[in-house]
Amino acid sequence: xxxxxxxxxxxxxxxxxPIRKGLFQRPVAEVKAVNxxxxxVPRGSAFGLVGESGCGKTTVARAVLQLVEPTAGRxxxxxQDVARMDAAALQRFRGKVQAVFQxxxxxxxxxxxxxxxxxxxxxxxxxxxxxxxxxEVRRLLDICGLPARFADLYPHEMSGGQxxxxxxxxxxxxxxxxxxxxxxxxALDVSIQAQVVNLLEELQKELGLTYLFIxxxxxxxxxxxxxxxxxxxxxxxxxxxxxRLFAHPRHPYTQALIDAVPNPDPDFEAGREIEPxxxxxxxxxxxxSGCFFHPRCRLATDHCRQEAPPLGQISSGHLAxxxxxxxxxxxxxxxxxxxxxxxxxx
Amino acid sequence: xxxxxxxxxxxxxxxxxxxxxxxxAHDRKAQVGLAVLLLFAFAAVFAPWLAPFDPNAMTMxxxxxxxxxxxxxxxxxxxxxxxxxxxxxxxxxxxGVSTVLIALVIGIALGLVAGYFGGWVDQIVMRxxxxxxxxxxxxxxxxxxxxxGTGLLNVIVxxxxxxxxxxxxxxxxxxxxxxxxxxxxxxxxLGFSKARILFIHILPNAVxxxxxxxxxxxxxxxxxxxxxxxxxxxxxxxxPTWGLILADGRGFITQAWWLGVFxxxxxxxxxxxxxxxxxxxxxxxxxxxxxxx
Numbered sequence: 326x327x328x329x330x331x332x333x334x335x336x337x338x339x340x341x342x343p344i345r346k347g348l349f350q351r352p353v354a355e356v357k358a359v360n361x362x363x364x365x366v367p368r369g370s371a372f373g374l375v376g377e378s379g380c381g382k383t384t385v386a387r388a389v390l391q392l393v394e395p396t397a398g399r400x401x402x403x404x405q406d407v408a409r410m411d412a413a414a415l416q417r418f419r420g421k422v423q424a425v426f427q428x429x430x431x432x433x434x435x436x437x438x439x440x441x442x443x444x445x446x447x448x449x450x451x452x453x454x455x456x457x458x459x460x461e462v463r464r465l466l467d468i469c470g471l472p473a474r475f476a477d478l479y480p481h482e483m484s485g486g487q488x489x490x491x492x493x494x495x496x497x498x499x500x501x502x503x504x505x506x507x508x509x510x511x512a513l514d515v516s517i518q519a520q521v522v523n524l525l526e527e528l529q530k531e532l533g534l535t536y537l538f539i540x541x542x543x544x545x546x547x548x549x550x551x552x553x554x555x556x557x558x559x560x561x562x563x564x565x566x567x568x569r570l571f572a573h574p575r576h577p578y579t580q581a582l583i584d585a586v587p588n589p590d591p592d593f594e595a596g597r598e599i600e601p602x603x604x605x606x607x608x609x610x611x612x613x614s615g616c617f618f619h620p621r622c623r624l625a626t627d628h629c630r631q632e633a634p635p636l637g638q639i640s641s642g643h644l645a646x647x648x649x650x651x652x653x654x655x656x657x658x659x660x661x662x663x664x665x666x667x668x669x670x671x
Numbered sequence: 672x673x674x675x676x677x678x679x680x681x682x683x684x685x686x687x688x689x690x691x692x693x694x695x696a697h698d699r700k701a702q703v704g705l706a707v708l709l710l711f712a713f714a715a716v717f718a719p720w721l722a723p724f725d726p727n728a729m730t731m732x733x734x735x736x737x738x739x740x741x742x743x744x745x746x747x748x749x750x751x752x753x754x755x756x757x758x759x760x761x762x763x764x765x766x767g768v769s770t771v772l773i774a775l776v777i778g779i780a781l782g783l784v785a786g787y788f789g790g791w792v793d794q795i796v797m798r799x800x801x802x803x804x805x806x807x808x809x810x811x812x813x814x815x816x817x818x819x820g821t822g823l824l825n826v827i828v829x830x831x832x833x834x835x836x837x838x839x840x841x842x843x844x845x846x847x848x849x850x851x852x853x854x855x856x857x858x859x860x861l862g863f864s865k866a867r868i869l870f871i872h873i874l875p876n877a878v879x880x881x882x883x884x885x886x887x888x889x890x891x892x893x894x895x896x897x898x899x900x901x902x903x904x905x906x907x908x909x910x911p912t913w914g915l916i917l918a919d920g921r922g923f924i925t926q927a928w929w930l931g932v933f934x935x936x937x938x939x940x941x942x943x944x945x946x947x948x949x950x951x952x953x954x955x956x957x958x959x960x961x962x963x964x
Contacts, residue, residue, distance in 0.1 A: 390860050419862030432853035436875045436958055445871075446861045479958050492857075499861065 331365035331401075332503055332535050333372075333389065338362045338398035340384050344610060356610045358384040360559035361398070366503070366552075371529065371536040373550030373567070375543060375582070379606050381559040382539045383427075386507045389537060390424050391415075402503070420450070423496035427508035429488035433480040439466070439491050440476030446498045465494040468531070470524060486517035493524065503535045510545060518542075522549055543586050547571050552642075555579045558609055558617040561636060565643035575645040577622050578602075616648070624649040694955045704947025711941055715760040722754035726911045734927045744929040746919060752929060755911040756937055762912040763893050764941070766827055770892040771885050773831035778838025779881070783869050785839070786846025797843070800836045808833040812895055816904045823906045830895050834888050841884050845877035852876075879953050886949025890942035897938060913938050 340359040343352035359381040366372040374382045387393045389400055391407060400407045402418055410418060426432035433442055443462045447453040453461045463473045469490040480488055489509065496504050506525065510518040522545055528534060540546050546553055547567055554564035555578065563576035574580045581602040588594050604621045607613050615632050619625040628648050636644040695701055714721060723740075730749035737744050743752040785796040803811065815829035849855065850873065858868045897914025899905045905915055913934045920930025 387856075390856075392856055392859060416862050419860060422860070424857065424860045426853040426857060428853055432857055434854040434858075434872055434876070445863075449861075449863055449867065481958070495857065495861075 330368055332368040332403060333366040333537065334399075334401040334404075335365070335385070335389065336363050336399045336401065338385065338388055338400065339396045340381070340388050340393055341396040354610060355396075357559050357612075358609060359388065359395075362556070362559070362561055363398075364554050364561065364564060366535060366537055368502075368535055369529075369533055370551040371538055371549050373538045373540065373546040373553040374556060375540055375546050375553060376556035377541065377606055379558075379609065380556045381609075382541075382556050383507055385556075386424070386505050386537065386539045390422065390505055391418075420499045421502045422505065423499055423501035423503075424505045424507060425489070425492050425496050425509040428512050429485045429492060430480075430512075432492050433488055433495075435480050437479070438476065439471075439478050439480075439483075442491060443476070443494055443498055446495070450499075452499075461498075465497055468497070468528065469494040470520075484517075485513050486520060489513060489517075489521050490524065493521075493528070497528070497532070501534070503537065505537045505539070507539045508541070509538070511540060511542060518545065525549065543571075543582060555582065558606060558612060560617060560633075561644075561646065562618065563643075563645040563647075564636070565639075565645075569640070569643055573643075575639050575643070575650040576618075576647045577624050577649070578618050579645075616646070690958070691955045694951060698951050698954070700947040701951030704944040704951070707940055707944035708948060711760055711764060711937075711944075714757050715764050718757040718761055722751075722757045724751035724754040726750065726755040726758040727909060734923065736927075737929060743933045744927065746916075746927070746930055747923055752916070752933060755916050756913065756934055759911045759913045759916055759934065760937070762823065762906060762910060763896060763914075763938070766823075766830065766896045766912075767889045767893040767941070767945075769827050770830040770834065770895075771888045773827070774834035774888065775838055775881070775885060777831070778835045779842050779874065781835065781839040782842025782844075783846055783874065786843040787850055787865070787869055787873070793843075796839070800839050800843075803833075803836040804840070808837075808891065809895055809898060812899060813902070813904060816899060821904055821907060823910070826896060826899060826904075826906055830892050830899075833895070834892065837884055837888060838881065841880050842874075842877060845880060846873055849873045849876050878956055882949055882953045882956070886945050886952075889945050893938055893941060 338359050339357060339361055341355040341357045344354045344356060345351065346353045362381070362385055364372065364374075374385060376382050384393065388395050391400075395408070402422060405414065405418075407415075407418060437445070440459075440462050443465050444458045447458050447461060462476055466473055466475055471487065471490050471494070475483070475487070475491070480491070483491065489512075492509075509525070510521050513521060525536065526549065529536060536549070538546060538550055550567050552564070553567050553570045555562045555570075555576065557578050563570065563574065563579045570579065571583060574583050585602065588597075602621055607617065607620060613620050614630055616622070616625070616629040616634050619629040622629065624647075626649065632648075634646045634648045636646045638644055639650070695705075727750060730745070732741070732745055733749040734747055735741060735745050741751050741753065743756065745751055746755070781796050781800070785793040785800075811833040812826075812829045815832060816825055819825045819829065846869075855868060855872055858872050863872075893913070896905060896912060897917055900912050900914030901918035901921075903918075905918075906912055908915070916934040917931060917938075920927065920934065924931045
């Protein structure tokens with residue numbers, strides 16, 4: 326299924342939200358929710374974007390979906406700049422790129438029955454001739470594992486997992502090529518999560534979909550995604566093929582995230598020593614100097630406090646933004662001794 | 672995924688009944704309210720045939736109390752109060768309903784646009800609404816009638832303009848919160864037009880507070896017309912309206928209590944009935960509410 330031509334490319338994406346103050350609501354500062362993010366998603370793959378809440382991953386998703394306007398950078402779909410599309414091209418883009426949202430309680434219009442929710446896009450865009458709509462709704466429900474009678478139910482009459490299936494069915498109604506799953510399973514119970522993740526996998530195989538999967542649950546992302554990018558405070562900290570990222574994380578933040586995933590084996594849990602990540606995610610309106618991660622980093626040096634590390638190549642397809650992992654060098658590189666006494670300062 | 676299919680079967684409710692009849696069956700207040708409103712609507716339509724006397728015909732039988740010929744007595748000019756109140760129903764209901772409909776349409780449009788688009792559109796609309804909010808609705812109506820003159824149409828226009836701010840405010844705040852809902856994001860990614868998002872996805876979910884406000888406003892509009900007539904700024908001196916009858920009777924309240932009580936009672940009954948019906952409509956339009964049987 327995978328091929329090397331990227332279906333989605335994000336280049337130097339920045340999204341800022343102005344902070345307004347005073348009587349005339351003048352913008353006094355800007356919060357950069359996304360601060361120079363680049364990645365590309367090969368057709369037919371699943372690309373994961375992970376990070377703590379507030380790291381900007383959802384904003385990336387919203388920018389890809391054209392729900393927020395980027396302040397800088399480009400989003401290319403099939404090699405075409407989405408921001409420069411005319412109305413007709415944008416309409417085609419809307420059809421090919423769909424979303425599954427986080428909260429199954431907010432993502433469906435409470436006043437519409439499932440049948441109406443699923444048939445609305447067909448009706449509005451005239452994709453299916455009138456008599457075929459009912460059958461098409463039934464087909465969508467079927468491939469998402471819901472019986473046909475669910476067409477008569479309202480969202481409040483369904484469980485979270487069932488609603489999420491309807492949300493997926495709605496995304497499929499447009500025959501999309503790329504589906505942005507914004508925390509699509511985080512609001513569900515673990516057992517339901519597994520069902521929905523399996524459904525997403527099946528659909529990917531059957532329909533040849535590409536996923537941009539936003540999440541914070543590493544085990545889900547590891548299971549579903551071919552490639553993963555770890556975000557911290559609006560920047561990508563590390564990106565690699567899924568297996569390599571989880572086996573050999575290079576960025577201290579990635580290592581801390583992976584360490585924080587509980588292991589179901591109690592003997593293993595008891596035996597291992599983890600160094601918990603301390604502190605909070607800094608305020609994005611007032612980010613730290615240099616590497617944004619340095620106040621919480623166990624390896625931080627003076628260099629990290631002064632200069633932000635670019636993404637450096639560790640191996641093919643594996644990039645990390647860290648001065649200390651050896652992937653990148655700079656002119657004023659220095660010894661590691663400095664971090665013994667200053668590493669935990671904030 | 673077929674294993675989950677069976678467990679879903681039991682959850683599907685039996686055939687759906689219309690929510691309107693289903694909720695009405697359990698709602699005694701709504702039944703009473705609806706009956707009262709139908710009665711008044713009937714009276715309004717058939718007033719010329721139902722009224723035993725010409726509402727403006729003066730007789731020498733002045734200020735007579737309740738009797739078989741004059742069930743609600745007569746006023747200071749010997750006019751039959753029952754006939755006058757019957758005819759007054761027409762104007763009062765017309766003003767109450769049309770005023771709110773006009774205010775509703777304009778208020779919803781302003782509120783949706785201000786809330787959804789935000790920015791300078793919101794600033795302009797809301798600064799105007801704030802300006803209007805600073806004055807009591809009734810003062811605005813009095814001012815408008817004073818400028819444009821009295822008469823049925825002017826009273827309706829004046830009252831509806833005075834009520835716009837109430838609706839605009841509610842619709843704007845509902846729009847502000849609803850536009851953040853994920854189903855609105857979903858509608859945008861599905862490429863729906865702004866009009867569809869506003870009228871199909873946002874407005875229907877804002878309907879409950881709008882209905883509550885509308886029923887309250889119908890009451891205020893009827894009272895507003897009564898107050899305008901009371902001040903001599905009503906429709907005109909020859910068209911009997913509830914407010915005018917009340918205003919005329921005010922001077923004789925110690926000699927002829929019925930002149931104040933019956934028009935007041937008519938206003939109170941209609942206002943109460945509208946509120947009952949409004950509560951029922953709000954429940955009936957809420958798909959989330961469980962409906963038994």
